[in-house]
Amino acid sequence: MKIEEWFQVLRSKAETIEEQWSDASEQERLQLADQLFYLRQVSDTVVDLWLQFEERLSNAIRRVKEMEGQISPAEKSVPGAESLSAVKATMTMTNEQGTAMEKTEKTSYTPASPPKEASAYEPMFRRGEGFYHLRMYQDAKKCFAELMEESPDWESGRLYYAYSLLFCEEQEGAFREFRLLSRSASSPTVVAISYNAIGCILAEEQQWLEAAQAFKLSLEAKPDQEEARYNLALCYYLDGDAQEALDEIERYMQKDEHDWEAQMLWLRAAQQLQAMDEEAELTPPPSLQLPTRELDNDTLQEMASLYESVGNYHRAQICYHFLSERLPKAGWAWHGLAWNTWLIAGTKRALTLLKKAISLSPENDDFTFSFGWMLLFDGQVDQAMAAFRHILERDRDNRLGQSGMISAYEKLGELASARRLAKEFTDDQDPYVRALGYFHLGRLAVVEENWRLAEQYFQRTLTHAEHFREVPIYMQLCATKLGETVRNKELFPS
CATH class of the missing domain: 1.25.40.10 (Tetratricopeptide repeat domain)
Structure with a gap:
C-alpha cells in the first residue's frame, strides 16, 4: 500500500468515529474511544519516526554540501531553505475593493556553527x-x-x-x-x-x-x-x-x-x-509597461485600474481582454472590457460585451447602470430610463439609479424633476453623495446659463469631495462667462 493510501485509511477511520459518535451507545462510545486512542498512538509514532528521518535527511544534505564544497565543515545550515520553509513574517494590505494582498x-x-558546548x-x-x-x-x-x-x-x-x-x-x-x-x-x-x-x-x-x-x-x-x-x-x-x-x-x-x-x-x-x-509622472518598471498574458490575474486587474485612472483606456482594454479570456464567467471582467471599449469605440461595440456581463451577474446594479449610461449618451433616452428604473424597482433609494435619472431628465429638458432629485443628494450623510448632488445642480445651472449659481454649486462640490475631474473645467467655463479669472487654488484646492 502506498503511504498516501495508508494515510487516507487513517483519515477515513477518524471521520467514521466522528460520524458514529453522536448516535452511539455508552458501550459503543467506549469502543470508539479505544479506537481514537489507538489512532493517537499511531500519530505519535509517525511523528517520532518522521523526526528521526528529518534529522538523518538534514545531516545527509549538510554532509553532501560539505563534500561538494558548498559550505565549510564548521558551518551548520540551520535554519536553511531546505529545512525551514515555514519561517515567515507576514504583512497584509487591503485595496479599495477589500481584497487582501x-x-x-x-x-x-547559513549562520555560524552552534557553540561547542551545545553539541x-x-x-x-x-x-x-x-x-x-x-x-x-x-x-x-x-x-x-x-x-x-x-x-x-x-x-x-x-x-x-x-x-x-x-x-x-x-x-x-x-x-x-x-x-x-x-x-x-x-x-x-x-x-x-x-x-x-x-x-x-x-x-x-x-x-x-x-x-x-x-x-x-x-x-x-x-x-x-x-x-x-x-x-x-x-x-x-x-x-x-x-x-x-x-x-x-x-x-x-x-x-x-x-x-x-x-x-x-x-x-x-x-x-x-x-x-x-x-x-505626477509615473514610469512603470519594464515588466509593467505593457500588459501581457504572462501576468497573473490580480496584477492585470490592478494594471487596468491604474490605466483607467490616468485615462489610458486602450491599455486598460487589453488588460480586461486578457482577463475575460482567462475568466470567461467573471462578470466584472466583461464589464471592464465593455466600459473601456465604449470609451474608445462607442456604444455599438460595447453593448454586446456589456450584455454578456449582465447575463453573468443580472443582480449587479453597476452593470445595469453602465448599460443605461451608454444608451443615454447614444441618444436612446427612453431605453436608458428603463434601465435606471429597473434599478430603482429593486431599491427606490439607490443613488446610482437616481443619478442616472437626473441625467436622463436633463437630456429631456425636464430640469425641475432633475433638480428635485439632485437636491435629495445634498442631504445625504455620505460626503461623496452630497458632492455628487451639488455637481448635478451645477450642471443644471449651466444648462440654464445661470453661471454665478453654477459656480457656487461647483465650489460646494469641491468642499465635500475634491476629486471631481470635470469640476475645474466647468469652473473655468463659469469664470469665462462671468468675465473673471479663476485662480489655480480654486480649481485644485489643497
Whole structure:
C-alpha cells in the first residue's frame, strides 16, 4: 500500500468515529474511544519516526554540501531553505475593493556553527525543528525553550524559539527574543531577519514609523535582505507615503521584476500617488509597461485600474481582454472590457460585451447602470430610463439609479424633476453623495446659463469631495462667462 493510501485509511477511520459518535451507545462510545486512542498512538509514532528521518535527511544534505564544497565543515545550515520553509513574517494590505494582498517572507541563511558546548543538545534542536516543520508550534516552543535554558547562545535555536512564540500568538515574548537577537547575534543575517520580524510585528500594530525604521536596520545589517525591502515599501504604502513606496519597490524589482506581489504593490502605490497628485509622472518598471498574458490575474486587474485612472483606456482594454479570456464567467471582467471599449469605440461595440456581463451577474446594479449610461449618451433616452428604473424597482433609494435619472431628465429638458432629485443628494450623510448632488445642480445651472449659481454649486462640490475631474473645467467655463479669472487654488484646492 502506498503511504498516501495508508494515510487516507487513517483519515477515513477518524471521520467514521466522528460520524458514529453522536448516535452511539455508552458501550459503543467506549469502543470508539479505544479506537481514537489507538489512532493517537499511531500519530505519535509517525511523528517520532518522521523526526528521526528529518534529522538523518538534514545531516545527509549538510554532509553532501560539505563534500561538494558548498559550505565549510564548521558551518551548520540551520535554519536553511531546505529545512525551514515555514519561517515567515507576514504583512497584509487591503485595496479599495477589500481584497487582501499578502507577502510571505521565507528566509534562507547559513549562520555560524552552534557553540561547542551545545553539541550535546543537537538532538533536542532537531526535535524542535521537526515539530516546527509540522507546524506543531506549541511543541516546538517547549523544545526550544528547554534548549535556550541549556544553550542560550545558540542563535539558530533562539531564532526558532522566537518564531515559535510568534506563531503561538505570544507576540510580546517573540518581540523580546527578536530584539535580543538583533542586538547580540554575531551573524549579520540573523540580525537582519530579526529586525525584519520586529518590523512586521510593529506593522501589524500600525506603528508605521517604528516598523519602517526596523526594516531599514534590517537592510543596514544585510543590504540584500530583499524581504525587508519589500516590507519597507509596503509599510510606506500603508502609511500613505506613495513616492517612498514606489522608490523602494522599484529597487526590489531590480532583482525580481516578475514578482507578482511586487508588481501589485507598485501599481497600488502608483494609484495612491496619482490620487494625491494627478500630474505626477509615473514610469512603470519594464515588466509593467505593457500588459501581457504572462501576468497573473490580480496584477492585470490592478494594471487596468491604474490605466483607467490616468485615462489610458486602450491599455486598460487589453488588460480586461486578457482577463475575460482567462475568466470567461467573471462578470466584472466583461464589464471592464465593455466600459473601456465604449470609451474608445462607442456604444455599438460595447453593448454586446456589456450584455454578456449582465447575463453573468443580472443582480449587479453597476452593470445595469453602465448599460443605461451608454444608451443615454447614444441618444436612446427612453431605453436608458428603463434601465435606471429597473434599478430603482429593486431599491427606490439607490443613488446610482437616481443619478442616472437626473441625467436622463436633463437630456429631456425636464430640469425641475432633475433638480428635485439632485437636491435629495445634498442631504445625504455620505460626503461623496452630497458632492455628487451639488455637481448635478451645477450642471443644471449651466444648462440654464445661470453661471454665478453654477459656480457656487461647483465650489460646494469641491468642499465635500475634491476629486471631481470635470469640476475645474466647468469652473473655468463659469469664470469665462462671468468675465473673471479663476485662480489655480480654486480649481485644485489643497
